[in-house]
Amino acid sequence: MKPAAFRYHAPKTIDEAVALLAEVAPQDGRVLAGGQSLVPTMAFRLAKPTHLVDINGVAALNRLGVAGGKLVIGACVRHAAFHRPVCEGPLGALLRDVVRHIAHYPIRNRGTFCGSLAHADPASEWCLVMAALDGEVAAKSAHGERVIAARDFFKGVMTTALRDDELLVEARLNILGADTRCGFYEFSRRAGDFAMAAALCSYRLEAGKIVAPRIALGGAEPSPRRIAEAERALAGAVPGDKAFRAAAQAAMAAVDPMEDATTSAEFRRDLVLAVTRRALERADKS
Amino acid sequence: MNRSTPSPASRGRKESWIGQSVERLEDPPLVAGRGEFAGDINFPHQLHMRIVRSTHAHGRIVSIDTAAARALPGVYALWTAADIADVPPIDFREGSIPALDPYRQPVLASGVVRYVGEPVAAVFAEDAYVAEDAADLVAMDIDELPPLLDSQAAPVEFSPGHGSEAALIRQGYGDVDAAFRTAPHIVELELAIGRHSGVPLETRGAIGRYDASRGILELHGAAKVPHRNQELLSRMLGIPPSAIHVHESHVGGGFGIRGELYPEDVLVCVAAKRFKRPVKWIEDRREHLIAANHSRQQLHKIRAAVDADGVILAIDDVYFHDQGAYVRTHATRVVHMTAGILPGPYRVPAYRSVGHFRLTNKTPAATYRAPGCYETTFVRERLVDAIAARLDIDRIEVRRRNTIGPAEMPYLRPLEALGESIHYDTGDYMGLVEKLFAKIGWDKLKADIKKRKAAGELVGIGVAMFVEKSGLGPIDGVKISVDTAGMVEVVTGGASLGQGFETVMAQVAADALGIDYRRCRVIHGQTDRISHGIGAHASRATVMTASATHIAAMKLRAKALEAAGELLQAPADTLDIVDGEVMRKDQNPGPSISLGKIAQHLAPGAKTLADREPGLAAEGWFKTSHQVYPYGTNIAVVRVDAETGGVAVERYFIAYDIGRAINPALVEAQIVGGFTQGLGGALFEEFTYSEAGDPLAVTFADYVMPAIHETPAPNILLAQDYTTPLNPLGIKGAGESGITAVGAAIASAIDDAIGIPGAVTQLPVTPQRLKRLLANGGVTRP
């Protein structure tokens, strides 16, 4: 549980950080954000980065606010920042509901929103939020800056479109209209554990019927994603048990669940059914 | 929990310290961050040890390449088995057992590796980081052999000439076959308990130091059984016991697994002696989960012959005990005890138990809090529930018809546990159930659950009864003395794993001596202070060591009164000790003399000493040939989530009769802690393995322990109705009280919630397993 030796760098600006990354990334140099995933991995020696570029001292990365109709979340914004709504309307409330499922309080005080995206655990709540709401991230390297849509960002278990020398500078989420209904539900064996399956959904009502439905799943497949089949099942329906069950059934049929020695695909499929329906029920009550 | 410590201003009033929930003497340094755990112990010039462990479940060692590791700057030495060929395998606590000797674990694997995590090499380096770097550089070439992972599978060869069934344990009495031939009903079950274990907050640690100036080998970081380990090391290393000092410091939890003698303990001792430098080893969590003792895994095929009224006529049990790769210090203790304690609180006229003690390619197993008892309580109570379901008799009524009554005490059962015959001393098992029912409003609870069920909720109630063993003898001794300042020192051979040992011993001594318990300093776990000790295990510390403390303190009291009588010119029997002052019973206030003053008068060279042996000191021994048997009942209320397979424990009730509680708050704390661990084994914790024998639960993300959200505060009924005549204070043990019946009660509650009697046949009941039960409509319906 003692990490292998590494060199530690503490840049003060984004440019410094990016320049350092350009230099050390080829030798397995990595960004250190909240350290809540990276440091345990290093303690187990599953990762042995030779350089760490600690971004915690980069003041510009603490940005958190609304600009151009989007919520902008800088790379050093901690999970705990979301304990209270960070913006008005359904989005702030949704993020507040979601955050309490992420680990435990001390971990939420260190771990970052963007670090979760870069780490890309299949069950990460923030990754699910980004996938469900079609968020985007801004990535910067010595070669310049680019914007990556969530649907192109997650590439599998702990794999993203981010290049080794890129710093994820910020994540952005569209502000949700006041009439958007959102619901989130996850199942884990203990409070604070990574979810065995999680669902996030949103929709609006027009003339009592569901429009613009979004249903996304996390923890079930290698990456979180929207489930078109389930959304289709919901579109135009009157909210209620019948519609929610139909959408949940469609989600269950559409997923290709991960499987491991202690969790069968069949069980995860059952969970998908449960979490999808419950997320929809919560949206209905929101 | 409401604790209060009577103020010392109670001068003049006779205090009884026994039975009071006084504050713990241990706490001030612990809450101030001044504790000293194994990790806090350091010596100048120490080396750090890191163990290189097998990554294969089973294989022949072809070669171990250590060159790169040795070449790393800062590496002092690197050992494989060949370097310690003179060190024998880890011995059994009770000495050689020829039939089992071939199954002992070598300190470093030689020739063959038998589980993932088995120590293969040891690196000694200037710091812990370098040690770990070097360990990473050791390359093992292992010729893989097929792993054996199922204790039920046909035995294979363990080593040339020795099969993987290390022992076949038979216990029993009566004509079982006749009972089964004629019984109107036979109820049959197959039940499995998952592999799990105690996981203390503090991992293991061992610091070896050789004091060449005195020729003393020291082992620091000991726990549980320091004296036993001193004897074991003495035998293994050929060093007289008095030249080995074993020291216990603060211990962050033991639960039976911490403190046994493991390969790492032997290595730091041998290395310290050879290198003439202190050697420190601190286990990391991953190591802990694959290297420290596992426990519990058993599979029982059990049948009961029952008459038309649900009365048990005979029980026939065949079980498979998954021991893991080697037989460790306990030898057959758990597997043997399993047979002895399975019948529990019930009359069982005929009984046959056949235990297969089988080796597999997993981490070796041994005792974990309530060893054998957690397992068999699950098995027995499942069986009784199944009898109730089969005959359609109320679960409580079946128990009433089979439970041993108070008039049948003492109840002798011709079985053995821990080398003693089973001899229930006192108790009213069903009476305690009724008492708990009255306290919690049983009928109303049942009615509430019925109403919620009718409304569609999957809620249920489970009940389980148990009898625990405690206070294993045969003997324990305590030395007690008063210094010239009136401070009392109680030197015990007990051990403190965090349970409040010091406080309890101080209360017992204070009670006998008429002093404030805070005037007592209690020594434990130091083999250089007292030559005998039993440590702390099998719920025995309070029963055995407190009894010895009481005897020693009463002797000292008599000495003090005798000397005071002369000084105060009053017969000893007219005197009493109040708040550390000896005074006349009939004159209060009156002339008095403090215990410190008496110690001055008895000091060597004091004029008043006369012909007496110097010192105000005494030694007390307590001997016993029988354990004492506390008992209890658990009631669980659970809610099942049919869609996810999740189980929420809504309420939990524990009744326990301890005979006499020295410190009720500490007993309740033991019950709460035990309950939490029991819940772990019931719903969460399991050491799982892949088909290749790779352990899958090697971090706290995969070895899932219940945390505060998952654990309701149990509601406790601590009864003190049936003291035992077998020790001077009438006490029974507390350590294992909370854990024993949790798996049984929760299984029973889940059955009730899902409306499928006998559904739960395996612990832990994970969401996935429960979903499967619901999908199949239950399994093995009797």
Ligand SMILES: Cc1cc2nc3c(=O)[nH]c(=O)nc-3n(C[C@H](O)[C@H](O)[C@H](O)COP(=O)(O)OP(=O)(O)OC[C@H]3O[C@@H](n4cnc5c(N)ncnc54)[C@H](O)[C@@H]3O)c2cc1C
């Ligand atoms: C006990 C425990 C329980 C947990 N439970 C949950 C849970 O339920 N749900 C959940 O989502 N998470 C959980 N986590 C993980 C936690 O949320 C982490 O904080 C998060 O996954 C990573 O964020 P971090 O800031 O700590 O990143 P770090 O650990 O510092 O980094 C993680 C990875 O991302 C890279 N990285 C980080 N930031 C950037 C960046 N700006 N640009 C480029 N690369 C970057 C790092 O190089 C590293 O590879 C848990 C953690 C623990 C210890």
